[in-house]
Amino acid sequence: MKFDALIIGGGRSGSAAGRALLSRGLHVCVVADGLHLGVDGADPYAHLNALAREGATVLRGDRALRGIWEEGRLRAVQTVKLEDEPIEASVFVLATGKFFSRGLLSDMERVYEPVFGADVSFLSGRSNWYAADFFAPQPFLDFGVQTDPEGHVLFGGVPCPNLYAVGGILAKGAAAADPARISLSTQD
Amino acid sequence: MQEFNISEGNLEQCLKCNLCTLVCPMMQVNEYYPGPKKAGPDGERYRLKDPDYYDYALKYCLNCKRCEVSCPSGVKVGDIIQAARLKYAGHNLRDFVLASTDLVGSLSTPFAPIVNATLKARPVKAVLHTVMGVDAQRKFPSYSQKTFTRWFRKASVPGGEADQSGFERFVRFYHGCYVQYNYPQLGKDLVKVVNAAGYGVRLLEGERCCGVALISNSFGRQATRQARANIAALQQAVAAGEDIVTVSSTCTFTLRDEYPNVLHLDNAAVRPHLTLLSRWLCRQGPLPFRKDLHLRIAYHTACHMQKLGWRSYTLQLLRQIPGVEVIELEPRCCGIAGTFGFKKENYAWSQAIGQGLFDAIREIAPDYVVTECETCKWQIEMSTGVPVLNPVSLLAMSIV
Numbered sequence: 001m002k003f004d005a006l007i008i009g010g011g012r013s014g015s016a017a018g019r020a021l022l023s024r025g026l027h028v029c030v031v032a033d034g035l036h037l038g039v040d041g042a043d044p045y046a047h048l049n050a051l052a053r054e055g056a057t058v059l060r061g062d063r064a065l066r067g068i069w070e071e072g073r074l075r076a077v078q079t080v081k082l083e084d085e086p087i088e089a090s091v092f093v094l095a096t097g098k099f100f101s102r103g104l105l106s107d108m109e110r111v112y113e114p115v116f117g118a119d120v121s122f123l124s125g126r127s128n129w130y131a132a133d134f135f136a137p138q139p140f141l142d143f144g145v146q147t148d149p150e151g152h153v154l155f156g157g158v159p160c161p162n163l164y165a166v167g168g169i170l171a172k173g174a175a176a177a178d179p180a181r182i183s184l185s186t187q188d
Numbered sequence: 189m190q191e192f193n194i195s196e197g198n199l200e201q202c203l204k205c206n207l208c209t210l211v212c213p214m215m216q217v218n219e220y221y222p223g224p225k226k227a228g229p230d231g232e233r234y235r236l237k238d239p240d241y242y243d244y245a246l247k248y249c250l251n252c253k254r255c256e257v258s259c260p261s262g263v264k265v266g267d268i269i270q271a272a273r274l275k276y277a278g279h280n281l282r283d284f285v286l287a288s289t290d291l292v293g294s295l296s297t298p299f300a301p302i303v304n305a306t307l308k309a310r311p312v313k314a315v316l317h318t319v320m321g322v323d324a325q326r327k328f329p330s331y332s333q334k335t336f337t338r339w340f341r342k343a344s345v346p347g348g349e350a351d352q353s354g355f356e357r358f359v360r361f362y363h364g365c366y367v368q369y370n371y372p373q374l375g376k377d378l379v380k381v382v383n384a385a386g387y388g389v390r391l392l393e394g395e396r397c398c399g400v401a402l403i404s405n406s407f408g409r410q411a412t413r414q415a416r417a418n419i420a421a422l423q424q425a426v427a428a429g430e431d432i433v434t435v436s437s438t439c440t441f442t443l444r445d446e447y448p449n450v451l452h453l454d455n456a457a458v459r460p461h462l463t464l465l466s467r468w469l470c471r472q473g474p475l476p477f478r479k480d481l482h483l484r485i486a487y488h489t490a491c492h493m494q495k496l497g498w499r500s501y502t503l504q505l506l507r508q509i510p511g512v513e514v515i516e517l518e519p520r521c522c523g524i525a526g527t528f529g530f531k532k533e534n535y536a537w538s539q540a541i542g543q544g545l546f547d548a549i550r551e552i553a554p555d556y557v558v559t560e561c562e563t564c565k566w567q568i569e570m571s572t573g574v575p576v577l578n579p580v581s582l583l584a585m586s587i588v
Contacts, residue, residue: 001500034207034258049518060519061257062497081497083460085471100205101260 003029003057004186006077006089008064008115009103010034013167014095015047020179021093022054026186029057029087031064031079033101059087064096064115067163074163077115090162090186093177094118094145094153097168104143104169111143116163119146119154121171144171151177161185197264197271197449202229208255208265213521214248217540221248224255227272228265235272242276248537249273250525251404252491253441267449274408274450282321286527287401290414293331293369300333323535327570329370329562336363336372337391340379347379355388359468360425360432362418364439365397366562377584378435378465384587385472390430392421398442401527403450415447422458432458433465435580437493437560438526440464445495464560465580466502474508476588481511485582486554488545488568489519490561502579506558509586515552520545524567539571546571558582 005021007014010032018030032048052058059079068076068086076086096103096115105114111122111129122143123129129140145153145165152159162185164177195201208224209215215223222231227246234241246269255265285292296303306312307328317324343350352358359382367375379389396418402411422443425432434440443462447453469475487506489499499519506514523541528534549557549572557568557576565576577585 001504034260052516057500057503059497059500061494079497100203 001029001057001082001085002088003027004089005029005091005093005182006031006087007093007095008077009095009097009101009167009169010048010051010058010060011095011097011101011167012047013097014093015051017093017095017166017177017179017182018051018056019054021183022051022056024179024183026183028055029059029089031059031062031077031087033063033096034061067092067116073161074116091182092163093182094163094165094169095167098141098144101168104145111140113145113169116153117155118163118165119157120144121146121174142172144174145169146171147174147177149175150181151175197229197232197268198262199229199232199268201261202259202263202265203261204230205260207258207260208263211254211258213252213254213523213541214250214537217537218248220245222246224249224265224269228255228268229263232268232272235276239276242272244277246273247277248534250491250521250523250528250541251400252521252525253495254491254521257495264449270403270446270450273406274403274411277406279406280321282531283405283527284407285320286322286530287405287407288410289365289369289401290397293365294335296331297333297335297369300331304328304330317532321532322530323532325535326530327566329366329566331369332372334372336368336375339372339376340389340391347376347383349391352379352383352388352390355383355386357386358388358390358430360390360392360422360430362392362395362422362432362434362439362443362462364434364436366436371562374435374578374581377578377581378433380584381465381469381475381580381587382433384475385469387472390425392432393424394421396421398439399451400438400442400446403442403446404526404528408451412451412453415451415453418443419447419453419455419458422455422462426458426461430461431468432462433468434462435465435560435578436562437464437490437496438563441492441496464496464498464501466505466560467498469505469583470501475583475586477509477586478588479510481509481586483511483555483582484513484515484552485556485558485577486515486517486549486552486574488517488522488549488557488559488564488576490559490564491521491525493560494519502558502560505583506579509582512582512586515554517545517548517552517557520548522564522567524563526563529563529567538567542567542571549574556582 004026007030062081076088078086148159153163253266313324316322396414399411399414523538529538
């Protein structure tokens with residue numbers, strides 16, 4: 001399967017990015033883990049159904065496993081359900097959210113992004129991740145994927161030219177990708 | 189610590205978010221069902237302490253696996269419930285008859301006209317309802333007088349085994365009970381489509397029913413025996429370097445996922461080679477489609493198709509057929525859940541779950557509903573009057 005844009009994550013931000021790219025005439029695929037929009041989704045199916053009606057291919061209940069790279073660009077993404085048939089695209093949008101949706105994972109030492117291994121900003125020392133006061137701002141909520149000013153995801157500080165990030169997965173202050181910029185870069 | 193603590197069905201990963209409860213079709217209609225979270229990971233903790241905590245309301249689980257598809261933490265909610273039912277639930281003669289598809293099918297096909305007429309007779313339905321607990325309102329699928337394999341092996345039939353020898357490449361066909369005993373035409377359609385793709389069809393040696401009905405009716409020992417026979421049959425095909433194609437989403441899901449996850453059988457050597465025909469066809473060249481069709485079809489994603497995650501293959505193929513308008517129905521459970529909807533105590537729930545889907549189909553009024561699941565077909569045809577086709581039959585209609 002080959003698309004102009006592959007959105008990884010079918011939540012609020014992934015759906016919005018999908019619709020913005022569809023409206024620019026792109027051939028869009030959304031890998032939407034789960035059947036739901038998110039814990040706050042009052043109408044869990046509405047956004048994904050609208051996307052499907054408007055012509056996007058929505059892979060519900062599937063999850064991105066890893067990227068397939070070629071000369072510094074992301075060429076395709078392998079998913080759990082499509083197994084040995086990676087989904088190819090010109091541009092990719094990472095919209096997998098934060099911890100609950102497993103867009104970010106953590107172990108005792110680090111917070112990491114599991115699909116691509118993108119740069120993630122977090123505080124060192126696990127005890128610094130939480131504030132003792134439950135009602136105080138929690139530092140871990142600011143952790144997330146780092147991007148350049150145009151929203152390209154960083155790897156070792158170097159931006160990937162065709163992988164963008166939007167929504168909850170972004171670190172505090174990181175730039176979200178603009179749909180117009182994403183749509184333009186399909187012509188690169 | 190958490191990542192090294194692996195429990196059965198990943199139960200310790202449950203965060204109690206209740207997204208599974210949100211998508212469970214049974215929770216919408218049946219107040220007696222505790223819901224997937226409580227029946228699955230919550231209940232399992234208690235059952236591990238004392239089997240007396242087994243709750244007989246687990247019989248209301250449809251085994252649709254929508255809970256698993258929705259779980260953000262990878263908990264095998266449906267598998268935990270199925271495993272508990274296999275371990276603790278009882279069954280009766282009605283359940284045995286409904287679950288023994290091979291036995292009942294092979295006894296019924298030689299007398300198909302009599303069996304079909306008898307099952308439609310009101311007095312018989314009344315007796316089945318009262319004595320056996322099979323709902324009188326449910327329409328039974330008809331039996332075919334000739335099984336699929338008998339047709340295939342007959343030397344003189346076009347498309348049969350003798351005709352297949354002209355091909356250089358082959359796939360094996362796991363036909364399943366529905367094709368074998370009820371609707372051989374679907375098997376003939378598969379042969380036509382596979383031949384059009386340039387491959388010959390071979391049958392498996394010693395194929396048995398996949399056992400999904402045995403699993404959901406708690407006949408674990410019988411299901412395991414059939415699964416072992418099937419894995420051996422599939423291994424022979426893989427050893428010959430041939431892929432195995434199927435037409436039913438439920439059989440495919442059972443052979444691929446229920447065997448390792450619920451019956452704990454190792455099918456790793458055959459699993460990657462077993463696939464629905466639509467997925468297999470997407471890897472082949474274009475089919476020789478006719479150009480004179482004018483059809484409006486609605487595609488229904490069966491729950492096990494949703495779990496397999498392969499509907500995009502089918503939709504991609506159907507959209508290639510000239511003159512066919514494809515409308516995607518919102519993925520919903522039709523409510524029949526195999527043998528569940530045949531049981532008189534479940535009939536009302538079964539119909540209530542499917543109501544939203546039936547209404548959506550009536551509103552669209554397509555020429556056909558298309559779905560990979562045979563029991564969804566029975567439910568939708570009975571409840572809406574709209575004819576239902578397997579995608580393979582639509583493809584067979586659409587090629588020259």
